[in-house]
Amino acid sequence: MLEALLRLLPKEWRPATRDYLVLMRMDRPIGALLLLWPTWWALWLAAGDFPPPQLLVIFTLGVFLMRAAGCVINDYADRWLDPQVERTRGRPIAAGRVTPRAALVLFGVLMTLAFGLVLLTNAMTVKLSLAGAALATLYPFAKRYTHLPQVVLGAAFGWSIPMAFAAVNGGAPMATWLQTLPPLCWLLFLANVVWATVYDTEYAMVDRGEDIAAGSKSTAILFGDDDRVIIGVLMGTFLLALLMVGTRAGLHWTYYLGVAAAAGLCVWQQYLIRARERSACFAAFRNNLWLGMAVWASICLAMALQHS
Numbered sequence: 001m002l003e004a005l006l007r008l009l010p011k012e013w014r015p016a017t018r019d020y021l022v023l024m025r026m027d028r029p030i031g032a033l034l035l036l037w038p039t040w041w042a043l044w045l046a047a048g049d050f051p052p053p054q055l056l057v058i059f060t061l062g063v064f065l066m067r068a069a070g071c072v073i074n075d076y077a078d079r080w081l082d083p084q085v086e087r088t089r090g091r092p093i094a095a096g097r098v099t100p101r102a103a104l105v106l107f108g109v110l111m112t113l114a115f116g117l118v119l120l121t122n123a124m125t126v127k128l129s130l131a132g133a134a135l136a137t138l139y140p141f142a143k144r145y146t147h148l149p150q151v152v153l154g155a156a157f158g159w160s161i162p163m164a165f166a167a168v169n170g171g172a173p174m175a176t177w178l179q180t181l182p183p184l185c186w187l188l189f190l191a192n193v194v195w196a197t198v199y200d201t202e203y204a205m206v207d208r209g210e211d212i213a214a215g216s217k218s219t220a221i222l223f224g225d226d227d228r229v230i231i232g233v234l235m236g237t238f239l240l241a242l243l244m245v246g247t248r249a250g251l252h253w254t255y256y257l258g259v260a261a262a263a264g265l266c267v268w269q270q271y272l273i274r275a276r277e278r279s280a281c282f283a284a285f286r287n288n289l290w291l292g293m294a295v296w297a298s299i300c301l302a303m304a305l306q307h308s
Contacts, residue, residue, distance in 0.1 A: 019092040020106065023075060024068035030289055032067040034199065035157050037292030038192040039063055042164035044299050045184060045249055049307060055121070055167050059160065062117045069110035070136050070156070076103045077140035084214040085207050118163075124170035124180060125163050132159035147222035150204065154196030161189045184248050191241035198234045198266075199288040201227065202273060205281040228273060235266040242295065251302040258298020265291045 007014075025031055039059050043051040075082065075093045082094035092098035111133060118129040135156035142149035162181050170180040197219060204211070204220035205227065211218055223230045239262060246255045269284040 019097045023072055023092045023098055023103065023106070024110075025071040026068070030286060031071070032064050033289050034196075034292060035067050035160065036060065036063045037296050038158055038188070038195075039160040039164060040296050041299060042161040042185070042188055043168065044296070044303060045188065045245070046165040046168035049303055051164075051168060055164075058117050058120055059164060059167070062114050063160065065110050065114040065117070066132075066136060066160075069107055069114065070139070072103050072107045072110065073137055074140040076100055076107065078143075081143075081211075081214050081216050085210045087207060121167045122171040124166040128159070128163045128166055132156070132163060135159055143217050145217075147217045148219060149217065150197045150200040150219045151193060153200050154193035157196050158189045158192035161185060161192060184245065187241060187245055187248060191238055191245065194234050194238040194241065195288070195291075198231055198238065198269075199285050201231055201234075202269065202281050202288075203285040205273065205276060206278045206285075227276075228270065231273070232270060235270075239263050239266065246302075251299070252305045253302075254305055255298045255302035258295050258301075261294040261298070262291050265294070 021027065043056060043059060075091055078088070079093050079100060082088040082091050088094060093100060093103055115129065115133070118126050135152065139149060139152045139156045142152040146152075162185055165182070165185040166180050201219045201223065204218035208218070208220045212221055220227060239259060242259045242262065243256070245251075246259065265287055269287050272280045272284040272287070274280075
């Protein structure tokens with residue numbers, strides 16, 4: 001698809017355009033989808049039904065802009081690390097095809113566009129977006145100072161959840177923070193932080209040896225030989241949180257079919273990473289695309305049957 005889009009441009013523009021699109025990971029949409037699913041979970045749960053179309057468009061576009069911005073600032077922050085890792089040394093900044101200064105300009109443009117979308121919501125959502133922008137900017141630098149950058153990523157990816165609740169419910173004249181951001185919101189946020197820690201740890205297991213040599217930090221390095229056990233505990237915590245989301249939201253029993261599907265996919269991921277092979281760990285990471293979709297589909301189905 002990326003090449004098809006590039007063919008629409010003059011030939012002399014294609015190499016540079018490709019580098020900037022790759023810098024934004026437009027050739028690898030899985031990261032955007034992993035951010036999109038919890039955003040849609042929140043929109044549907046906050047609205048109690050199909051969310052307002054304007055907000056659905058705003059948040060969906062915002063997901064792709066923020067993910068692109070996050071990838072740009074991540075590669076800027078990792079310009080010292082990426083050349084030392086086989087999988088990442090060909091990235092545009094690491095390979096010298098895009099300058100760090102140009103990357104910062106692109107980051108600023110993407111963040112400005114995303115903030116412009118937030119301005120179409122309400123004051124509470126705008127205020128929350130500032131914390132979200134800080135988390136997105138902080139995450140790439142976390143791996144220098146802590147072994148828990150995956151937790152920071154989970155908070156950054158999950159911050160769309162309180163924003164979605166605020167956008168749906170924060171426009172009422174007498175709305176308070178407590179009314180707008182109920183316990184269900186924070187339970188869903190916690191579930192996403194744990195889930196993101198799981199899949200990004202699986203992702204970090206791919207480069208663990210090279211990250212250790214380069215002096216980078218991650219939960220994969222922190223967990224060491226106990227990685228599969230700890231990932232299993234985190235998976236159980238995530239599934240328990242999903243069960244609590246269903247009971248607190250009073251969802252139709254069909255929602256739990258999605259939770260069961262998520263549990264099955266967690267078992268499959270454990271099987272994939274059993275030997276800690278690089279390709280298998282990456283496959284386990286990618287499998288989370290279907291897990292997130294299964295949960296969203298079950299929320300939609302449950303709400304449709306409740307209102308039928």
